Amino acid sequence: MAKRRKLETPSADDLNRIEEEFRRETTSRGMVAPITQVAADSAAHLETGSVEDRAEQARHKQDSERLKQAQTDGLLMTEIPLDVINADAMIRDRSLLDEGEMQELCTSIAAQGLRLPIEVFELPENAGSETQFGLVSGYRRLMAFRMLLDLSGQSKYQTIRAIIRPRKEADESFAAMVEENEIRANLSHFERGRIAVIAAQQGAFVNTEAAINTLFASASKAKRSKVRSFAMIFEELGDLLSYPEALTEKRGLRLAAALRIGAESELREALAREAEDPENEWALVEPAVLKTELQPKVNSRGGRPSRPKSSPVKWQKSSPLRTSSGITIRRGEDADGHVLRLEGQGLSADLMESLMAEIQALLEKP
Template identity: 55%
Template sequence: MAKRRKLVAPSSADLSKLEEEFRRETSVPEPAASQVRGVAPIAKIAAEAAAVSQPASAADRARQAQLEASEAKLQEAETDGRLLVDIPVGEIDADAMVRDRAALDADDMLELRLSISANGLRLPIEVYELPASDRMDSPRYGLLSGYRRLMAVRELLGLTEEAQFKSIRAIIRPPAETDAAFVAMVEENEVRSELSHFERGRIAVISAQQGAFLNVEDAVNKLFATGSKAKRSKVRSFALIFEELGDMLEFPDALSEKRGLKLAQALRQGGETRIRNGLAAASSATADEEWAVIDGVISTLDAPERDPKRGGRPRTTPPASGWRDAETLVTSNGITIRRQADADGYSLRFEGRQLDGEMMENLLEEIRVFLERP
């Protein structure tokens, strides 16, 4: 049999040594030691876990939910471009897009500066963030709308050097396709300060040239999609004027609708060269003088230029304008209008080689305006 080991009771010195080693290994710093003295480790762990998992009060939970909802709404507003921010005027590139405004009226700008100086900027401008690759040391934002307001604030800063004009209130719109940006710019200016006929045609041509639209026709249809068919027809006429004579006209914005449509018709009849030659030979100090030159050339377009050395039959004198009878009217440009009456009312028939679909659309629009006049 194996020899059993005899157990010997530890001495008081051995007990003291064991107790000292136990205290050293399980000791905790004050005041924690006093807090857990007499508490089993498992009880301490359970108490800590209960403290962590203790649910917040109803009021605290409501406040937390409200904060989270507000943060989500703020993030959504920033993403959608609905936040107002103050941006240094030097951080905005006013020419990032070709503007639809061809010129700024000095009197209007003075009035705008006085208004902003007295009352502040009532309406923010709209900008979009330029791609980082395009910025480098250049402005961070491109101007979408509010060109006149930005120019007015910059002029006020130059005149006064006041700190309030170093920045401008703006809405940062999310990045958009080029065609959408042009549409937004035109819509904003049509609402704030109506564009001239020539400015509408000009921006349609330029936006198409920059590739934002397939062609001028597509540009007109999308830029002025909310306008009537007759309005888009007029824009196309002034777009033609910009394309053919934009570099020659000194007072294009002064062209009235009636004069512009007459000029566009002359251009469609092939009068571009003669009109350009007439403008080049004349010096016009006013819009009326410039139109007198154009109108004088247009009046000669019905008769093609002929070499006087060549023979031929004499030119037939065109019929005089005016009423031929009670039912027939001939205009100065050779269009015949015949009136007929029946039991249901009246009908008008228009005849003449100058007529086309666009002219008839404009005429119908004029008739509508006349009939709806109070």
């Protein structure tokens, strides 16, 4: 019978030797996962940097994030080549540039440089244009730089200082453009109507009415009513008018009234002839306007026979509507039709004029 071997407890030296042999064998057989080795190498690399180096890296990362956020928010100013800016990405509200004002602006920029940067937004890649940016504000400054570049050929006019704005909402861009020009120069009614129509056509607003109410929110109701009239002139006759900015308020309102009655065909036929100047252009359309003004007003609308003239107004049977502004609206009915009665201290001539324009627009044929 074989004699059993007595087991002995290994010494510390024996344990160290066994562990070292095991480490060599497992490493040589590739039992360490690659990701483990990568993590170990990365940790070793990070541990070699000093505390100051790691703090500097953290500061650089924070600065980079703040810079990126500032660029996203449109807070950074940069130099942009003139040839990558589309000045007509948003149709301008001022269709004519005063030659004297442009000369003064060019002289000022040449002597003192550009004090105020222009504002642009980045165009989508599928915009179908070679330009990269669309102009929001600073049309005159951009045109002045282009004029100076053509005149002098100096390289300093090849780029212009600009702020790249995020185009979150198109209506905000149009409103900013209108506000800039309202401050610099009093826009004509036609120019106001023109930009309202174009803003709606480009999708910034659901329709022209919404554009007028937003772009000219601070204007009186009477002023917005006039802008609506000139907006209609631009929609119906804008492609034929050679001197629309020369239309006075009175002539424009008369022209709009003729359009509402249905004189568009006659007016377009009259404008097909070339006008020599603003007065000549008005002379072409005035006969058609006068024709509509001289037409007799037809009160009879047909339908059921009218009731006797003596029928009393039935104010008592209508429930009054009271508005938050203190104006009360009552509806009645007499022999001629329905009657609205407005009462209250808030009523004014401007309010009534605007209200009449709104009612007329509501009752016009689609």
